[in-house]
Amino acid sequence: MRRIEFHDRAKEKQEIGDILGAEPSLITFVCGPINSGKTTLITHLIEELPADYVVFYINLRTKLLSSYGDFIESLFEMEIETGGAIKKGKETLAELVSGVTKVAGIPITREFIDYVFKDNKPKNAFSYMLKLFEEVKKSGKQPVLVLDELQKIGDVKLNGPLIYELFNFFIDLTKELHLCHVFAATSDSLFIEQVYSQAMLEGRCRYLLVDDFDRETTMNFLDKYNFSDAEKEAAWDFCGGKPVCLVELVNSGDRGKKACEMFNVTSGRIETELKVVNELGAKIKIGDNICDIHYPNLIEILRKFVERDEISINEIDEISKRYLVKENILFVDPLSKMIKPQSQLNLSAIREVMRDA
Numbered sequence: 277m278r279r280i281e282f283h284d285r286a287k288e289k290q291e292i293g294d295i296l297g298a299e300p301s302l303i304t305f306v307c308g309p310i311n312s313g314k315t316t317l318i319t320h321l322i323e324e325l326p327a328d329y330v331v332f333y334i335n336l337r338t339k340l341l342s343s344y345g346d347f348i349e350s351l352f353e354m355e356i357e358t359g360g361a362i363k364k365g366k367e368t369l370a371e372l373v374s375g376v377t378k379v380a381g382i383p384i385t386r387e388f389i390d391y392v393f394k395d396n397k398p399k400n401a402f403s404y405m406l407k408l409f410e411e412v413k414k415s416g417k418q419p420v421l422v423l424d425e426l427q428k429i430g431d432v433k434l435n436g437p438l439i440y441e442l443f444n445f446f447i448d449l450t451k452e453l454h455l456c457h458v459f460a461a462t463s464d465s466l467f468i469e470q471v472y473s474q475a476m477l478e479g480r481c482r483y484l485l486v487d488d489f490d491r492e493t494t495m496n497f498l499d500k501y502n503f504s505d506a507e508k509e510a511a512w513d514f515c516g517g518k519p520v521c522l523v524e525l526v527n528s529g530d531r532g533k534k535a536c537e538m539f540n541v542t543s544g545r546i547e548t549e550l551k552v553v554n555e556l557g558a559k560i561k562i563g564d565n566i567c568d569i570h571y572p573n574l575i576e577i578l579r580k581f582v583e584r585d586e587i588s589i590n591e592i593d594e595i596s597k598r599y600l601v602k603e604n605i606l607f608v609d610p611l612s613k614m615i616k617p618q619s620q621l622n623l624s625a626i627r628e629v630m631r632d633a
């Protein structure tokens with residue numbers, strides 16, 4: 277079986293290395309278009325970290341988060357016995373953290389379960405986590421908390437959004453106590469924009485963009501798998517530097533044909549979505565408002581990409597922007613405040629669809 281090895285990311289790795297080498301002081305939001313390699317980068321870095329870092333990695337992707345209780349449960353790693361009871365394991369926090377280096381979920385002792393889950397108060401869960409991180413620190417190690425797919429908590433309410441409670445906790449861990457590094461990853465650029473505009477986070481967080489590979493990185497990647505010059509050009513024209521697409525091409529028998537198929541699937545999807553809006557109409561919920569999507573506005577915006585690779589955030593109305601981002605056609609880069617297609621594949625597909633629109 278062909279194994280695709282981790283490729284490059286030297287710049288991003290250096291940036292994260294610098295963050296981890298200093299005292300925790302800011303929350304780090306890791307953002308980037310869908311399938312750009314955020315999770316792969318994070319998990320790769322976790323594997324490479326020396327044993328004096330204790331990483332708590334939680335991926336919310338597969339978790340069903342319909343309530344506050346679901347969220348808290350998703351954070352903790354409880355060993356369940358076959359009968360459904362919680363396993364009696366280590367009893368003290370010191371026992372719990374000894375020997376722990378990389379864990380998927382926050383370990384919890386039997387003694388603390390009631391405390392964490394009683395009253396449905398995030399304060400309890402967070403103060404337990406604080407104690408745990410302090411214990412890690414006492415053992416001479418540096419705790420690191422990573423929450424992947426953070427946007428999933430955006431809709432969870434708890435006398436107001438859970439997100440404020442969580443951000444306050446993150447600020448405590450970093451800027452206030454310098455206790456634990458906090459990384460939060462998401463590909464939802466609308467969520468990141470929302471985060472960006474939070475007054476409470478101003479000066480308390482940084483953004484780290486994990487974008488698709490640039491042209492040079494893509495070519496180096498393809499060289500490893502013996503792509504011919506023509507195959508490399510076709511790959512770049514159709515897929516750009518989207519790692520997931522490049523891996524698909526590497527694994528394909530007929531690379532040129534595969535690139536073409538991927539392009540057809542994406543342009544077909546965009547074409548159908550536009551047709552649906554044109555023929556049936558579509559709506560989007562923004563706050564408490566249900567807003568109509570205007571087909572002519574979508575066309576006017578997408579036409580701008582025929583000549584350009586990206587447009588400014590001011591060139592697009594808010595309703596169309598949210599719709600096109602939600603449908604994973606466009607991506608808002610919070611660092612440059614520019615809007616671009618989710619991938620080179622989407623850019624080429626938009627151009628194709630606009631030729632006939």
Ligand SMILES: Nc1ncnc2c1ncn2[C@@H]1O[C@H](COP(=O)(O)OP(=O)(O)OP(=O)(O)O)[C@@H](O)[C@H]1O
Binds near residue numbers: 314463519521
């Ligand atoms: N640096 C890399 N080297 C080799 N392959 C990579 C690299 N980064 C990503 N990939 C490939 O791309 C796929 C998608 O990457 P990944 O799931 O990390 O993206 P993501 O940005 O986390 O996606 P999402 O937006 O869905 O969260 C991976 O399964 C892997 O095959």
Ligand SMILES: [Mg+2]
Binds near residue numbers: 314
């Ligand atoms: Mg991911």
